[in-house]
Amino acid sequence: MELRIQNLSKTYANGVRALHNVSLTIPNGMFGLLGPNGAGKSSLMRTIATLQEPDAGTITLGTLDVLTEKDAVRRVLGYLPQEFGLYPSISAEVLLDHFASLKGIRDARERKLAVEALLQQTNLWAARKKNLGGYSGGMRQRFGIAVALLGAPQLIIVDEPTAGLDPTERNRFLDLLSEIGENVVVILSTHIVEDVTELCSNMAIIAGGEVVATGQPSEVIGELRGKVYRTKTEKAALAQLKSEYEVISSKLVAGQPVVRVFSDQPINGQFQPAEATLEDVYFHRLARRDKSVIA
Numbered sequence: 001m002e003l004r005i006q007n008l009s010k011t012y013a014n015g016v017r018a019l020h021n022v023s024l025t026i027p028n029g030m031f032g033l034l035g036p037n038g039a040g041k042s043s044l045m046r047t048i049a050t051l052q053e054p055d056a057g058t059i060t061l062g063t064l065d066v067l068t069e070k071d072a073v074r075r076v077l078g079y080l081p082q083e084f085g086l087y088p089s090i091s092a093e094v095l096l097d098h099f100a101s102l103k104g105i106r107d108a109r110e111r112k113l114a115v116e117a118l119l120q121q122t123n124l125w126a127a128r129k130k131n132l133g134g135y136s137g138g139m140r141q142r143f144g145i146a147v148a149l150l151g152a153p154q155l156i157i158v159d160e161p162t163a164g165l166d167p168t169e170r171n172r173f174l175d176l177l178s179e180i181g182e183n184v185v186v187i188l189s190t191h192i193v194e195d196v197t198e199l200c201s202n203m204a205i206i207a208g209g210e211v212v213a214t215g216q217p218s219e220v221i222g223e224l225r226g227k228v229y230r231t232k233t234e235k236a237a238l239a240q241l242k243s244e245y246e247v248i249s250s251k252l253v254a255g256q257p258v259v260r261v262f263s264d265q266p267i268n269g270q271f272q273p274a275e276a277t278l279e280d281v282y283f284h285r286l287a288r289r290d291k292s293v294i295a
């Protein structure tokens, strides 16, 4: 199965251009869609999930035309939106059974088995009788993925699932996603770079509605290999460094700025070569894009 997005564009009625000529080929496995707030990730996810129309472009999933064969796509789609409401005074077990009926699992025994398996898989078995109103953020997200996994979907879309989760719950959620398998397309939209580095076999960075990088994380990082340098500096020297070098990022480490810069040419002095990371590529691409937009 391959999801193919070609020249997708969307401008909302208020004039915001959310997607501009987006083309991506997404194979089986985990695909990370990385971008800052407002980049267009949710607009893209909703369009792939058949919930909104683009102005232009095409999307195919295998042989299905996603934009015209919506019912067929929905049968093989599992979607965990960024925000979803849950009935607070119903248990996970009862609500999941209800969603399983809606998904078309008519046979009661088959439904029971499916619900049980998903509650086990998402580690909610012990809390299955608890009302959803009493669930923590992480438990809610795991319940959301259980709903998304009903009916063995071929395409799974999860929109910023780890935002707001504590590190333990985040890890637990990411482990669950990575177990979902190699034989389905999983699109993980996130603004957390490590989620993509740790988990995804393919990825794209999107900013201002445009794809600014795509490939395997190692390929995407490869473009900066040997071109990243780091130094510790003083706060007072930061403005000067920023005017002299193409600064990728600066972070306070124990109160002292640590600056990472991009340079095509070797630079010496106070700088040491640093191993390029996906975070470097992310910041570098966003900064270059901002500059070209302002220019």
Ligand SMILES: Nc1ncnc2c1ncn2[C@@H]1O[C@H](COP(=O)(O)OP(=O)(O)OP(=O)(O)O)[C@@H](O)[C@H]1O
Residues within 6 Å of the ligand: 012, 013, 014, 016, 017, 018, 035, 036, 037, 038, 039, 040, 041, 042, 043, 044, 082, 191
């Ligand atoms: N229904 C809508 N009507 C008008 N503008 C919208 C609508 N939905 C999104 N936008 C705007 O389109 C742009 C892209 O939004 P989108 O939600 O797709 O980005 P995102 O990358 O998912 O961001 P976030 O991480 O903040 O959710 C933003 O400027 C947003 O304000």
